[in-house]
Amino acid sequence: MKKVFNTLSALLLLQVGAYAQQPAHKTSTAKIADVLAQQPAEEQVKFLSAMRELESFTAEDIATLLQGLKPQGQDNAAVEYAANSYAFYVMQSGMDAKRATFSEGLILALDRISDKDNKGFVLTLMKQASKNEAIQAIVPYLKDDYLVDRAALALNGIRTAEASQALSKALAEAGSEKATTAIVAVLGDLRSKSDEDAVLATLAKYQDENFQRNTYTALSKIAGAKSAPVFLQKLKSVNYQFDKSNIGGLTLDYANNLFDEGQQKLATSIATTISKEAEKAGSAALQVGALQLLTKANPAKTRKQLMKAASSSNTLYRAAALDLLREHGSDADTKTLIATLRKSSPEVQESILNFLAKEASANDVPAIEKSLGNVQHTRAKIAALNTLSKLSNYANTDYLIGEIAQADALTTEAIKSLLLSSKNPTVVESINKSVAGSDVKTQLVLLELLSQRTNAQSSQVVLPLLSSADNNVKTAALKALPNVVNAADYDTLVKLLPEASESDARYIQQALVIALHSSNDTDAKIKALAASIASNPTAQSVKYFPVFAGIGGDDALKAVKSYLDNANLRNAAIASLSGWSTPDALPTLITLSRTEKDEANFETAFRGLVRQINASSHTAEQKTLLLKDAFALAKNTAQKRSVLGSLQGTGTYQAMMFAAKYMNDAELKGSATNTAMSIATETHDFDGTDVRNILNAAMSNLSGSESAYLREAIVRHLSEMSAGEGYVSIFNGKDLTGWKGLVENPIKRAQMSEKELADKQAAADKNMRENWTAVNGDLVFSGHGDNIATVKHYGDFEMLVDWKLDPNGKEPDAGVYLRGTPQVQIWDISRTEVGAQVGSGGLYNNAKNPKDPLKVADNVLGEWNTFKIRMIGEKVWVWLNGELVVDNVTLENYWDRNQSIFPKEQIELQAHGSQVWYRDIYIKELDVQ
Template sequence: MIKSIYPFFVLLILQLPVYAQLDNTPADQKIAALLAKQPAETTDALNEAMAQLERFSESDISALLRQLTPPGKGDNAGVEYAANSYSYHVLTAGKAAQRVTFIKGALAALNAITDNDNKGFVIQLLQNAGDDTAVEALKRYLNDDYLNEKAARALARIGTESAGAALVAALQDATDQSAVNIANALGFMAYKPAEQALLARLHTSDKSLRKAVLYALSRIGGPGTEPFLREAADEVDYVYDATDATAAYVNYAYRLAAIGETATAEKIAARLFRSTKQDYQVHTRIAALRLLTQIDGNKRVNTLVKGAKDDNSIYRNAALTLLVPHLDERTSRQLAKGMFKADESVQVAILRYFGDHRSTSVLPEVRRALDVGTPEVCATAVSTLQKLVGDEATGELIGMLRESDKETRAAIKDALLITENPELPALLTEALAGENDPELQVLLIELLAQKGVGSSVPVIFEIIQGNAPVQVKTAAYQALPQVVRPSDLPDLLDLLPAASSEYASQVQQAAVVSVNRSSNRADQVTAVIARCRKSDMTSRSLFFPVLSGIGGEEALALVAGYADHNDPGMRRAATSALAKWSGAEALPKLIELSRRKVMDSTQRDAVFKGLIRIVGLANIPIEQKVLHLRDLFDSAESVEQRRSVLAALEANKTYNALLFAGKFLDDEQLKATAANTVMNIALENKELYGPDVTRLLTKVMALLSGSESSYLREAIQKHIDELPRDGGYTSLFNGRDLTGWKGLVANPIERASMRPEALAAAQEKADEIMRQGWYVEDGVLHFNGKGDNVATVGQYANFELWVDWKLAKEGKEGDAGIYLRGTPQVQIWDTSRVDVGAQVGSGGLYNNERNPRDPLKVADNPLGEWNTFRIIMVDDRVTVYLNGELVTDNVVLENYWNRTLPIFPMEQIELQAHGTHVSYRDIHLRELP
């Protein structure tokens, strides 16, 4: 049953057109027409429904409401939505007549309906729209245990004299919860004539009723109530209890102030204030002080000032808050007077208050706090001084550092960090140059670093090259990356060979920052490379991390050359630098390193992690990233490495990535990571659907665990339910055997002319030949170079085809292809075969004569590595992506078998056999309209 209120309907319906009040259409037809479009889903639909209801008569309204069925026996949503909306609609301007009709209809329905829940709904409608005419009908339900609360609330909302009288009359004999509901309703109305009746019910052992009566009396604010409320609050010692007696007395005082009885309200508040001096009464004391301040704040300034120095922090903070509107120079001086005799927490609170409210008149007291205060007080005074004086405090604060304790120094540091004084860099640098205290030196260096003060570099270099204590020297080295300028690069390169191993990384980071901050970066890079080449072999490797950080092809070539050095130390240094390379240009070298067998586990792990990172940041198609990550997975040596690859695949939302991760949903060590990758790829791309996707997501739901598993299962199930039921991607190759594939028989034209028995015999022979040349191993379909094409059993018209392929490195004449609709072909080349024109790359329509045959670019991976085709064929036109690069763009595929004819409308797909070992995997197809 709808119980919420729709206040926004009032705004929506102000613009409704005026229709004739009634029409003669039978009630059942009008109701059917109305309910056919309920609940209304748009503003226009709501407007139309309200216009229809305006034409309802009293009997029509009654008939509509009588259609309500008991809970669980029907759907009341349409009736409830329409009636509830209309109960607000009739309250808008110009709808008085409609309101009268609605009330009469609702009252008629209330008499006719027998189910209590539906009666309650009609009473709620009268609560929304009712007037004095509904009182007689509603008051009958005040002695009904089930409907008493609804009836009482409805009468309270109507709020007329007769409604109040009805509630008072019912209160006399009401018991239990009914009496509570009536008392609350009278309180809501603030119905003055109810005062005596409520007082008569005050002395009860029922705490709920006593609470309701006290609340109602406080809302009414009658003159005869005060002694009783005071006695009730006094009985509980002015704290909050189950009857809320204290709250009622406080509320009574506020109510008197609101209705103009300020003298009595002030008297009560003063009594409360005097009677609540204990800490456990603090909340009542604060409420009393707030009312006293509300009535006459100027009169209470001294009380507030005194309260601001109270030991009770809750009361103190309340007093300070109430004092804000009255804060001036005089009040500030009052607060400051005697402040240092107060508890430390009081001093801190007042100093913080001065700062927050910019009380500059008390600056002498703030400075005195810096001299005589405890460490916590001094620290607060520093913050306050900064707020009051701003940048002008900079020199004063720096001058205080030497004589300050540790806590105050930390506060000064925080204050200096937020200042924007342009003189700060010079002041800090000057202070550091003349300082000998190690702790203070460290603090100043940290400040200079965090502010990025480049002019401090000479002083920091002096510290590094001098005999400073270890902690100071360490701070100086750590500051270098934050303060260096481009002009400091030569000094950094000089410093690097001399720096001890514990500080080398800071110098290297600083050199990278220096280069990257330069407006003439190319010259800076050249300088680093030259310096590296000039350095002796013992220090040369120290420059590798700098080159790694600045990146670039020239730097890469230099460092990569040492990855093959005969000195193990140089090899490790170069490998480590390459693994941390800042640019994607290191990708090929890292791939090469990842395939090396001779490398210790630490180096291999570094290369592995570096390769995952570089693949992620490289500006290459996601199809190529997936290929790299899959190759890396194959070279992984630990579970953690394999998990990291599966996690990295998640960023590459391709069908191949999803299916590859899905292979590991049954792996005990990898299934959690695989499930997360499958889920996130699938849920973010509704174009990925089909039986395999549904199967994998269903498996993921069973694997989910943890606090969010229920939510995630719902999200996955919702995703599955919203996916198209037909079509989607299907696997043409199951990864286990040659199911779905057959040997090649002739060409499409010849096959079409063959008798069925001849075709069957030829197919049997072709299948035998196929099995000699094609085989499945480790999920890959291989051709050994002997035999003929392999073809799909199914035939296809328009489609999107994904297939991974690889030409063997050892092949002498790398050549293969994919026939579309039985027709050659999307070409696969060994691009080194320039004698046959293979240098143009794979992915072209090789057998075209009139239309383009060569690809738009070379996008092949090196021989012996996997490639990915995405082939789209619609009508006679073909688009090919190779490793994510567009190589054939909507080109007509000619009919090779008869160039006078268009391409066949539907035919098989073939993988070409051409005397070269070729491998295929992940062959997926989606049929297109």
């Protein structure tokens, strides 16, 4: 019924008085049918309609409605919902007449219904809606063991003097333990003091533990004075412990209720007795309860007991006392507690110190410090240090440092934590001053702190310790060095590096990088350093390579690259380039990955290549191109997996399709599946047959603990995907299916007869097959012949295509014809004599509208590039390597400047006088309204 009550809470907020009564001439049967037809009435309109119907019910109608209840287990939902709703409804202000009618109906129903469970339901309704008029009808059921609980609760709901009297009489006549239990519980809820004697008498009648607990609970609520010796005697009989009757807790409840009702003297007497006897019996929980009540009654009088309890060996009792002192204690109490520290046990010291951290003041710090000579236990010592730090507002740095020498491991860690988190602005200054003259243990701790917290003077403290005779101190100084150095330390570090061991050098190298980054003349210093090692290349030169890698830039790159031809230093140079901190090493790593023969060096260069691609600021499309090239260079499965994993981060369609090609590869299927699946499900932009096939294949490949979850995610994504087609591959990588040779231009083709066009198409196809070939997944133009065209015609579309020009070709040049019209330009941007320096991607043949791209985004000649081309109507957008180079520009009809662009035509890849490669060609047809 919880749902019913929650619903009613909302519905009864409505104003209901404005609704008129329903016609009174309806029969009882009709009325009931109308009400039940609307159950359950959780909607506002249905609820109010049902309530209006019930307002017209007579007592007989109510009784008849409830007589319709079926035996338990059958469907009574409609009747129960309606009756429950109305029971709450009639309790609103101004509806007492309706309530009385309803209650009269309940009385009739209670008499007429034979099923006891249904009688119990009626009694529950009486608890909600009846008053004195129902008492006599309820009383007989106080003798019925099956219904006595419901009957007693009904009288509890009526909650009048008459109801209490009826219960009192019933208690005297109760003939069973169950009836007595139910009646006693309700008399307790009613706090019926006049029944205290009768309730007390039942304790001797039934010895069952549940009965005893129920009765003592009732007596604790009644809180009559006669119960006091009974409670104390019972508590004594269990030696002031908690038992199954919970007499300890109930006695405390009883005493607190006495106190709240004005019987403070008796309440404190009971609490005092409990406190004394519980202490003897070692019952800390009872001691706590008694102490809380005594403190509530008279804090000043209980002060001595609180102070004693604050030093108790019992943790629970001590904690309760300290909590009470926080509320009721004084400054004098705080000072007294400080004085007790010297003679207290470690556990008590810890508790008091934690208390002092919140309640003491800065004025108490000297007194606490004096007591610390007797605080030796680790936990107590740590509590003391925390307390002093907080009370002194972290001005105790010197004191904390002075404690390090004698501190054990845990205390030392606590001191470090306090110094690191200290809000004192001079804490690092104090650490700096203390390092030189401290013992070795303290030096090690302070150096560790300086490796995390420092100021401008800290390097002058750390640098001298690099030559310490103690190896541990020297190592700690080296570890702190990168955190403390500044630009002024550069010359010192440069002198230190050549003589440093390999293990020491890495810290000095890190420090040099930091010093250079903070310098105002970084470039000049790098040039000088590069020139220095270039003039005298030795085995020590490699120590500067990580410095160059950490700084990056052209000068540093040139310095390291110059050693690639040095057989002795080549390995170190490649390692440095692999860890280069800026993207300017990427071209070098690409070259190394293509040329390096040594397996170990190739692994180093390849790892750096993939890392540099991932860390670069390149567009996702450019990263995809670079990673696909890297995959082609990979020499082992691990390297290929690293590329496939990196492709996931690009999120591009081409990356997804590339990974999907390896989903059936035994060694690569895991990485390939994860990448393809992740890209497909992380965006709703990709749909169509290929994507669905990828996701279905991924479900078959999944395994491991997360496979079920991932399958569910795929199924959900598939269900949400658009039913339409997405990108479709128009080059299968194996042959020229879907492609044809070029026959004239669209205007001339339209003028040809069917036979003429067929003949010319046959000749063009023959020429195409002689000059265009599918090679290892690429569509390759030989450099001779004419354009290749799609068999299919396209209207509005998006196109993806990778392309590459021959770096050794004669006048490298190409393009993409859109709807048979030239063209999205592709060329060698070094050909300035023809204006190619503007970059690829422009609408080269435009005369009135913009023809040049917005920026140059071409890769180096001979490297792969990628277009995304969108054409809607006569407007064109072009992205080159992820950069927008044409933005909403009209493509002019080159074949007839007086006509608009053709609404639907073929796509062509332009043939020119140089070799060209195309791959990964996808088209998505757009349905633009």
